[in-house]
Amino acid sequence: MQIKLDRFCLLLNEAEEEKSMDDSEVSPYLLKHLLYPYLAGEDILLNDLNYDAFTLSDMDILFEYISEMETACNKVHRKADILWKSTPAARPSRAFC
16 A cells, blocks of 8 residues: 555544543542553552542543543554554656755
8 A cells, every 4th residue: 555645634634533532530549649650660569549539430430531541542543553554655747856
């Protein structure tokens, strides 16, 4: 598959923006003390968590948020993989001096 830059730019301009992920419903405590350290590769000690700072439903919301993140990452990965495997189409003539 070849990618023509002008067509690619046109498609990018026409692409609908997807809603960004909203973490406003996720417990700030869980974001700060569980998710962000985990994503940074830090060790999370369960004894260090304050279990009174969140509820079981907060955990459900966090899991749903993580699932949305995973879906978004998979979409980006699939699209990037298509681009990576494609070859750019050369212009038939020089576009600049």
